[in-house]
Amino acid sequence: MGETIKKEVNIKDILDLFLTFFKIGLVAFGGGYSMIPLIEKEMVDKRKWIEEEEVLDIFALSESIPGSLSINNSILIGKRVGSILGAIAAMIGTILPSFIIIIIVAMAANTVGNNPVMQAAFVGIRTAVAGLILITGINMARKTIKNKLEIGLFVITIIGVIFMKLNASILILIGGVLGILYNR
Amino acid sequence: MVEIKLFYIFFKLGLLSFGGGYTLIPLIQQELEKQGWMSSSQFHDLIAISEVTPGSVSLNTATYIGYEIGGVLGSILATLGVVLPSLIIITLITSLVMKQKKEGLLDKAFYGIRSVVTGLILSAAFLVGETSLFNESITVNGTNGARNVVNIINGKSLAILILVLFLMKKTKIHPILLILCSGLLGVLMFYIFK
Numbered sequence: 001m002g003e004t005i006k007k008e009v010n011i012k013d014i015l016d017l018f019l020t021f022f023k024i025g026l027v028a029f030g031g032g033y034s035m036i037p038l039i040e041k042e043m044v045d046k047r048k049w050i051e052e053e054e055v056l057d058i059f060a061l062s063e064s065i066p067g068s069l070s071i072n073n074s075i076l077i078g079k080r081v082g083s084i085l086g087a088i089a090a091m092i093g094t095i096l097p098s099f100i101i102i103i104i105v106a107m108a109a110n111t112v113g114n115n116p117v118m119q120a121a122f123v124g125i126r127t128a129v130a131g132l133i134l135i136t137g138i139n140m141a142r143k144t145i146k147n148k149l150e151i152g153l154f155v156i157t158i159i160g161v162i163f164m165k166l167n168a169s170i171l172i173l174i175g176g177v178l179g180i181l182y183n184r
Numbered sequence: 185m186v187e188i189k190l191f192y193i194f195f196k197l198g199l200l201s202f203g204g205g206y207t208l209i210p211l212i213q214q215e216l217e218k219q220g221w222m223s224s225s226q227f228h229d230l231i232a233i234s235e236v237t238p239g240s241v242s243l244n245t246a247t248y249i250g251y252e253i254g255g256v257l258g259s260i261l262a263t264l265g266v267v268l269p270s271l272i273i274i275t276l277i278t279s280l281v282m283k284q285k286k287e288g289l290l291d292k293a294f295y296g297i298r299s300v301v302t303g304l305i306l307s308a309a310f311l312v313g314e315t316s317l318f319n320e321s322i323t324v325n326g327t328n329g330a331r332n333v334v335n336i337i338n339g340k341s342l343a344i345l346i347l348v349l350f351l352m353k354k355t356k357i358h359p360i361l362l363i364l365c366s367g368l369l370g371v372l373m374f375y376i377f378k
Binding site: 067088 | 198199201237239242243251263266271275289292298299300302303304305308309311312313316317341349352358359364366367369371373375
Protein backbone atom coordinates (compact mmCIF):
# COMPACT_ATOMS: atom_id res chain seq x y z
CA MET A 1 0.00 0.00 0.00
CA GLY A 2 3.07 2.17 0.26
CA GLU A 3 4.80 4.01 -2.49
CA THR A 4 3.20 5.58 -5.52
CA ILE A 5 4.70 4.51 -8.80
CA LYS A 6 7.30 7.16 -9.45
CA LYS A 7 6.71 8.08 -13.02
CA GLU A 8 5.12 10.87 -14.97
CA VAL A 9 1.37 10.76 -15.23
CA ASN A 10 0.63 10.32 -18.90
CA ILE A 11 -2.58 10.56 -20.85
CA LYS A 12 -2.29 7.04 -22.21
CA ASP A 13 -2.46 5.62 -18.68
CA ILE A 14 -5.40 7.81 -17.76
CA LEU A 15 -7.32 6.61 -20.79
CA ASP A 16 -6.30 3.05 -20.12
CA LEU A 17 -7.56 3.35 -16.54
CA PHE A 18 -10.90 4.63 -17.76
CA LEU A 19 -11.32 1.90 -20.38
CA THR A 20 -10.17 -0.93 -18.14
CA PHE A 21 -12.48 0.01 -15.31
CA PHE A 22 -15.30 0.52 -17.80
CA LYS A 23 -14.76 -3.00 -19.09
CA ILE A 24 -14.71 -4.39 -15.56
CA GLY A 25 -17.76 -2.33 -14.61
CA LEU A 26 -19.76 -3.89 -17.45
CA VAL A 27 -19.53 -7.39 -16.02
CA ALA A 28 -19.33 -6.64 -12.31
CA PHE A 29 -22.45 -8.63 -11.52
CA GLY A 30 -22.57 -9.09 -7.80
CA GLY A 31 -20.86 -5.92 -6.73
CA GLY A 32 -17.38 -5.15 -5.45
CA TYR A 33 -15.99 -8.63 -4.86
CA SER A 34 -16.85 -9.77 -8.36
CA MET A 35 -14.17 -7.35 -9.49
CA ILE A 36 -11.39 -9.32 -7.81
CA PRO A 37 -10.74 -11.88 -10.56
CA LEU A 38 -10.93 -9.10 -13.16
CA ILE A 39 -8.61 -6.77 -11.24
CA GLU A 40 -6.13 -9.60 -10.95
CA LYS A 41 -6.30 -10.39 -14.63
CA GLU A 42 -6.21 -6.85 -15.99
CA MET A 43 -4.12 -4.97 -13.46
CA VAL A 44 -1.87 -7.50 -11.82
CA ASP A 45 -1.21 -9.92 -14.68
CA LYS A 46 -1.54 -7.81 -17.79
CA ARG A 47 -0.48 -4.32 -16.81
CA LYS A 48 1.52 -4.92 -13.65
CA TRP A 49 0.06 -1.78 -12.10
CA ILE A 50 -0.21 -3.48 -8.72
CA GLU A 51 1.26 -6.58 -7.16
CA GLU A 52 -0.85 -9.56 -6.19
CA GLU A 53 -0.14 -9.07 -2.48
CA GLU A 54 -1.44 -5.53 -2.66
CA VAL A 55 -4.89 -6.53 -3.89
CA LEU A 56 -5.88 -7.71 -0.43
CA ASP A 57 -4.61 -4.49 1.14
CA ILE A 58 -6.57 -2.43 -1.33
CA PHE A 59 -9.75 -4.32 -0.51
CA ALA A 60 -8.97 -4.04 3.20
CA LEU A 61 -8.69 -0.28 2.91
CA SER A 62 -11.80 -0.07 0.74
CA GLU A 63 -13.79 -1.98 3.34
CA SER A 64 -12.60 0.28 6.13
CA ILE A 65 -13.74 3.56 4.66
CA PRO A 66 -17.25 4.65 3.68
CA GLY A 67 -18.37 4.14 0.12
CA SER A 68 -19.06 1.17 -2.06
CA LEU A 69 -16.28 -1.32 -2.56
CA SER A 70 -16.04 -0.96 -6.32
CA ILE A 71 -15.80 2.83 -6.16
CA ASN A 72 -13.20 2.82 -3.40
CA ASN A 73 -11.13 0.22 -5.23
CA SER A 74 -11.21 2.15 -8.49
CA ILE A 75 -10.20 5.39 -6.76
CA LEU A 76 -7.36 3.72 -4.87
CA ILE A 77 -5.93 1.95 -7.89
CA GLY A 78 -6.53 4.93 -10.15
CA LYS A 79 -4.73 7.23 -7.75
CA ARG A 80 -1.83 4.82 -7.57
CA VAL A 81 -1.39 4.68 -11.31
CA GLY A 82 -2.20 8.22 -12.29
CA SER A 83 -2.66 10.49 -9.27
CA ILE A 84 -5.89 12.46 -8.85
CA LEU A 85 -6.67 12.44 -12.56
CA GLY A 86 -6.20 8.70 -12.62
CA ALA A 87 -8.48 8.30 -9.63
CA ILE A 88 -11.22 10.29 -11.33
CA ALA A 89 -10.79 8.44 -14.64
CA ALA A 90 -10.98 5.07 -12.91
CA MET A 91 -13.98 6.16 -10.86
CA ILE A 92 -15.92 7.44 -13.87
CA GLY A 93 -15.02 4.27 -15.77
CA THR A 94 -16.51 2.21 -12.98
CA ILE A 95 -19.66 4.31 -12.63
CA LEU A 96 -20.52 4.72 -16.31
CA PRO A 97 -21.57 1.19 -17.38
CA SER A 98 -24.03 0.65 -14.52
CA PHE A 99 -25.24 4.25 -14.84
CA ILE A 100 -26.05 3.82 -18.52
CA ILE A 101 -27.66 0.42 -18.00
CA ILE A 102 -29.85 1.63 -15.14
CA ILE A 103 -31.05 4.65 -17.12
CA ILE A 104 -31.92 2.41 -20.06
CA VAL A 105 -33.76 -0.01 -17.79
CA ALA A 106 -35.59 2.80 -16.00
CA MET A 107 -36.64 4.30 -19.32
CA ALA A 108 -37.83 0.92 -20.57
CA ALA A 109 -40.06 0.84 -17.52
CA ASN A 110 -38.63 -2.01 -15.57
CA THR A 111 -39.13 -4.82 -18.03
CA VAL A 112 -35.65 -6.26 -17.49
CA GLY A 113 -36.21 -7.86 -14.13
CA ASN A 114 -39.32 -9.72 -15.20
CA ASN A 115 -38.06 -10.94 -18.55
CA PRO A 116 -37.65 -14.73 -18.30
CA VAL A 117 -34.76 -14.81 -20.77
CA MET A 118 -32.83 -12.25 -18.71
CA GLN A 119 -33.61 -14.11 -15.53
CA ALA A 120 -32.30 -17.34 -17.01
CA ALA A 121 -29.13 -15.55 -18.12
CA PHE A 122 -28.64 -14.11 -14.66
CA VAL A 123 -28.71 -17.55 -13.06
CA GLY A 124 -25.81 -18.56 -15.29
CA ILE A 125 -23.99 -15.28 -14.71
CA ARG A 126 -24.33 -15.38 -10.94
CA THR A 127 -23.03 -18.94 -10.90
CA ALA A 128 -19.99 -18.00 -12.97
CA VAL A 129 -19.21 -14.95 -10.86
CA ALA A 130 -19.51 -17.01 -7.68
CA GLY A 131 -17.09 -19.55 -9.10
CA LEU A 132 -14.56 -16.89 -10.12
CA ILE A 133 -14.68 -15.22 -6.71
CA LEU A 134 -14.35 -18.65 -5.09
CA ILE A 135 -11.13 -19.52 -6.89
CA THR A 136 -9.61 -16.11 -6.28
CA GLY A 137 -10.61 -16.26 -2.64
CA ILE A 138 -9.17 -19.71 -2.10
CA ASN A 139 -5.88 -18.69 -3.68
CA MET A 140 -5.71 -15.66 -1.44
CA ALA A 141 -6.60 -17.69 1.62
CA ARG A 142 -3.84 -20.17 0.84
CA LYS A 143 -1.32 -17.36 0.86
CA THR A 144 -2.49 -15.29 3.79
CA ILE A 145 -4.22 -17.53 6.31
CA LYS A 146 -1.49 -19.31 8.23
CA ASN A 147 -1.52 -18.96 12.01
CA LYS A 148 -4.22 -19.36 14.63
CA LEU A 149 -5.28 -15.72 14.74
CA GLU A 150 -5.61 -15.53 10.98
CA ILE A 151 -7.57 -18.77 10.84
CA GLY A 152 -9.79 -17.63 13.70
CA LEU A 153 -10.62 -14.28 12.11
CA PHE A 154 -11.12 -15.97 8.75
CA VAL A 155 -13.57 -18.55 10.08
CA ILE A 156 -15.43 -16.09 12.29
CA THR A 157 -15.91 -13.77 9.33
CA ILE A 158 -17.35 -16.49 7.13
CA ILE A 159 -19.69 -17.79 9.82
CA GLY A 160 -20.66 -14.26 10.81
CA VAL A 161 -21.50 -13.09 7.32
CA ILE A 162 -23.15 -16.21 5.92
CA PHE A 163 -25.03 -17.53 8.91
CA MET A 164 -25.45 -14.55 11.19
CA LYS A 165 -25.75 -11.81 8.55
CA LEU A 166 -23.28 -9.65 10.47
CA ASN A 167 -22.26 -6.27 9.13
CA ALA A 168 -18.80 -6.29 7.60
CA SER A 169 -17.83 -3.14 9.51
CA ILE A 170 -18.04 -4.91 12.86
CA LEU A 171 -15.81 -7.69 11.61
CA ILE A 172 -13.31 -5.22 10.18
CA LEU A 173 -13.21 -3.48 13.53
CA ILE A 174 -12.64 -6.76 15.36
CA GLY A 175 -9.93 -7.69 12.89
CA GLY A 176 -8.21 -4.36 13.33
CA VAL A 177 -8.31 -4.45 17.11
CA LEU A 178 -7.13 -8.05 17.33
CA GLY A 179 -4.38 -7.30 14.84
CA ILE A 180 -3.09 -4.51 17.05
CA LEU A 181 -3.34 -6.61 20.21
CA TYR A 182 -1.66 -9.61 18.63
CA ASN A 183 1.31 -7.57 17.46
CA ARG A 184 1.84 -5.64 20.66
CA MET B 185 -34.63 22.32 -6.58
CA VAL B 186 -35.19 18.60 -6.25
CA GLU B 187 -31.95 17.73 -8.04
CA ILE B 188 -29.87 19.63 -5.48
CA LYS B 189 -31.77 17.84 -2.75
CA LEU B 190 -30.94 14.50 -4.36
CA PHE B 191 -27.26 15.39 -4.41
CA TYR B 192 -27.28 16.47 -0.79
CA ILE B 193 -29.22 13.43 0.45
CA PHE B 194 -27.06 10.94 -1.38
CA PHE B 195 -23.87 12.71 -0.32
CA LYS B 196 -25.00 12.25 3.27
CA LEU B 197 -25.80 8.60 2.58
CA GLY B 198 -22.44 8.12 0.90
CA LEU B 199 -20.72 9.24 4.08
CA LEU B 200 -22.61 6.60 6.03
CA SER B 201 -22.14 3.66 3.69
CA PHE B 202 -19.90 1.40 5.70
CA GLY B 203 -19.53 -2.30 5.28
CA GLY B 204 -21.17 -3.39 2.07
CA GLY B 205 -23.86 -2.06 -0.17
CA TYR B 206 -26.79 -3.67 1.56
CA THR B 207 -26.31 -1.70 4.76
CA LEU B 208 -27.27 1.43 2.90
CA ILE B 209 -30.63 0.10 1.73
CA PRO B 210 -32.61 0.65 4.94
CA LEU B 211 -31.09 4.11 5.27
CA ILE B 212 -32.17 4.97 1.74
CA GLN B 213 -35.63 3.65 2.49
CA GLN B 214 -35.90 5.89 5.54
CA GLU B 215 -34.95 8.94 3.50
CA LEU B 216 -37.47 8.07 0.80
CA GLU B 217 -40.20 7.82 3.41
CA LYS B 218 -39.16 11.13 4.92
CA GLN B 219 -39.31 12.84 1.54
CA GLY B 220 -42.45 11.04 0.47
CA TRP B 221 -40.78 10.22 -2.83
CA MET B 222 -41.64 6.60 -3.35
CA SER B 223 -43.82 3.80 -2.09
CA SER B 224 -42.42 0.71 -0.39
CA SER B 225 -43.30 -1.62 -3.22
CA GLN B 226 -41.82 0.72 -5.83
CA PHE B 227 -38.65 0.79 -3.77
CA HIS B 228 -38.48 -2.99 -3.50
CA ASP B 229 -38.90 -3.43 -7.24
CA LEU B 230 -36.14 -0.90 -7.72
CA ILE B 231 -33.81 -2.77 -5.38
CA ALA B 232 -34.45 -6.00 -7.26
CA ILE B 233 -33.30 -4.37 -10.48
CA SER B 234 -30.31 -2.75 -8.80
CA GLU B 235 -29.23 -6.16 -7.57
CA VAL B 236 -29.17 -7.87 -10.95
CA THR B 237 -27.59 -5.11 -12.97
CA PRO B 238 -23.78 -4.91 -12.91
CA GLY B 239 -22.18 -2.62 -10.38
CA SER B 240 -22.69 -2.16 -6.69
CA VAL B 241 -26.26 -2.23 -5.47
CA SER B 242 -25.96 1.03 -3.53
CA LEU B 243 -24.68 2.91 -6.57
CA ASN B 244 -27.33 1.48 -8.86
CA THR B 245 -30.03 2.36 -6.35
CA ALA B 246 -28.80 5.94 -6.21
CA THR B 247 -28.81 6.22 -10.00
CA TYR B 248 -32.27 4.68 -10.27
CA ILE B 249 -33.89 6.79 -7.57
CA GLY B 250 -32.21 9.88 -8.99
CA TYR B 251 -33.78 9.14 -12.36
CA GLU B 252 -37.24 8.43 -10.99
CA ILE B 253 -37.27 11.62 -8.93
CA GLY B 254 -35.31 14.02 -11.10
CA GLY B 255 -34.77 12.62 -14.57
CA VAL B 256 -31.32 12.26 -16.08
CA LEU B 257 -29.99 15.29 -14.20
CA GLY B 258 -31.33 13.80 -10.99
CA SER B 259 -29.59 10.50 -11.63
CA ILE B 260 -26.29 12.23 -12.39
CA LEU B 261 -26.44 14.30 -9.21
CA ALA B 262 -27.54 11.40 -7.03
CA THR B 263 -24.72 9.21 -8.37
CA LEU B 264 -22.11 11.94 -8.00
CA GLY B 265 -23.39 12.63 -4.52
CA VAL B 266 -22.96 9.08 -3.35
CA VAL B 267 -19.42 8.67 -4.73
CA LEU B 268 -17.97 12.05 -3.84
CA PRO B 269 -17.37 11.23 -0.14
CA SER B 270 -15.22 8.28 -1.24
CA LEU B 271 -13.14 10.45 -3.55
CA ILE B 272 -12.64 13.13 -0.92
CA ILE B 273 -11.83 10.73 1.90
CA ILE B 274 -9.38 8.67 -0.11
CA THR B 275 -7.60 11.75 -1.41
CA LEU B 276 -7.24 13.02 2.14
CA ILE B 277 -6.11 9.81 3.75
CA THR B 278 -3.75 8.35 1.19
CA SER B 279 -1.13 10.93 1.97
CA LEU B 280 -1.76 10.19 5.63
CA VAL B 281 -1.47 6.46 5.12
CA MET B 282 1.82 6.74 3.28
CA LYS B 283 3.35 8.70 6.15
CA GLN B 284 2.63 5.82 8.54
CA LYS B 285 5.70 4.09 9.88
CA LYS B 286 6.21 0.48 9.06
CA GLU B 287 5.08 -1.60 12.06
CA GLY B 288 2.93 1.34 13.10
CA LEU B 289 -0.55 1.01 14.55
CA LEU B 290 -2.19 1.03 11.15
CA ASP B 291 0.05 -1.74 9.89
CA LYS B 292 -0.84 -3.91 12.85
CA ALA B 293 -4.54 -3.26 12.42
CA PHE B 294 -4.29 -4.20 8.76
CA TYR B 295 -2.64 -7.46 9.66
CA GLY B 296 -5.90 -8.53 11.27
CA ILE B 297 -8.11 -6.84 8.70
CA ARG B 298 -6.51 -8.82 5.90
CA SER B 299 -7.75 -12.08 7.37
CA VAL B 300 -11.23 -10.65 7.75
CA VAL B 301 -11.26 -9.44 4.14
CA THR B 302 -10.15 -12.88 2.92
CA GLY B 303 -13.13 -14.28 4.79
CA LEU B 304 -15.37 -11.60 3.25
CA ILE B 305 -14.21 -12.60 -0.21
CA LEU B 306 -15.15 -16.24 0.30
CA SER B 307 -18.44 -15.22 1.88
CA ALA B 308 -19.13 -13.09 -1.17
CA ALA B 309 -18.64 -16.15 -3.38
CA PHE B 310 -21.30 -17.95 -1.40
CA LEU B 311 -23.74 -15.04 -1.25
CA VAL B 312 -23.52 -14.31 -4.98
CA GLY B 313 -23.98 -17.95 -5.95
CA GLU B 314 -26.50 -18.90 -3.30
CA THR B 315 -29.67 -18.08 -5.22
CA SER B 316 -28.44 -19.82 -8.36
CA LEU B 317 -27.01 -22.96 -6.79
CA PHE B 318 -29.56 -23.81 -4.17
CA ASN B 319 -33.23 -24.50 -4.69
CA GLU B 320 -33.97 -23.56 -1.12
CA SER B 321 -32.07 -21.20 1.11
CA ILE B 322 -29.79 -23.40 3.18
CA THR B 323 -29.05 -20.72 5.71
CA VAL B 324 -32.67 -20.83 6.74
CA ASN B 325 -33.34 -24.55 6.42
CA GLY B 326 -29.84 -25.48 7.45
CA THR B 327 -30.62 -28.78 9.03
CA ASN B 328 -31.63 -30.94 6.08
CA GLY B 329 -30.21 -34.42 6.22
CA ALA B 330 -27.64 -35.68 3.80
CA ARG B 331 -30.11 -37.39 1.52
CA ASN B 332 -31.90 -34.11 0.85
CA VAL B 333 -28.76 -32.40 -0.41
CA VAL B 334 -29.30 -33.73 -3.91
CA ASN B 335 -32.69 -32.06 -4.05
CA ILE B 336 -31.48 -28.79 -2.63
CA ILE B 337 -28.61 -28.19 -5.02
CA ASN B 338 -29.57 -27.13 -8.53
CA GLY B 339 -27.82 -29.58 -10.83
CA LYS B 340 -27.68 -27.31 -13.86
CA SER B 341 -26.10 -24.46 -11.91
CA LEU B 342 -23.67 -26.89 -10.37
CA ALA B 343 -22.65 -28.00 -13.86
CA ILE B 344 -21.98 -24.40 -14.87
CA LEU B 345 -20.03 -23.85 -11.67
CA ILE B 346 -17.80 -26.87 -12.23
CA LEU B 347 -17.21 -25.85 -15.82
CA VAL B 348 -16.23 -22.32 -14.82
CA LEU B 349 -13.94 -23.54 -12.02
CA PHE B 350 -12.25 -25.96 -14.40
CA LEU B 351 -11.76 -23.43 -17.19
CA MET B 352 -10.56 -20.77 -14.77
CA LYS B 353 -7.95 -23.08 -13.27
CA LYS B 354 -6.72 -24.87 -16.34
CA THR B 355 -6.95 -22.28 -19.10
CA LYS B 356 -6.19 -18.64 -19.60
CA ILE B 357 -9.63 -17.74 -20.83
CA HIS B 358 -10.52 -14.21 -19.74
CA PRO B 359 -12.98 -14.07 -16.82
CA ILE B 360 -15.19 -11.66 -18.76
CA LEU B 361 -15.63 -14.27 -21.49
CA LEU B 362 -16.47 -16.91 -18.90
CA ILE B 363 -19.12 -14.65 -17.39
CA LEU B 364 -20.76 -13.84 -20.72
CA CYS B 365 -20.73 -17.46 -21.88
CA SER B 366 -22.28 -18.54 -18.61
CA GLY B 367 -25.05 -16.06 -19.27
CA LEU B 368 -25.67 -17.78 -22.59
CA LEU B 369 -25.51 -21.19 -20.92
CA GLY B 370 -28.02 -19.92 -18.43
CA VAL B 371 -30.44 -18.98 -21.19
CA LEU B 372 -29.88 -22.39 -22.79
CA MET B 373 -30.34 -24.41 -19.65
CA PHE B 374 -32.98 -22.42 -17.83
CA TYR B 375 -35.09 -20.99 -20.59
CA ILE B 376 -34.76 -22.90 -23.83
CA PHE B 377 -34.36 -26.36 -22.38
CA LYS B 378 -36.37 -25.91 -19.23
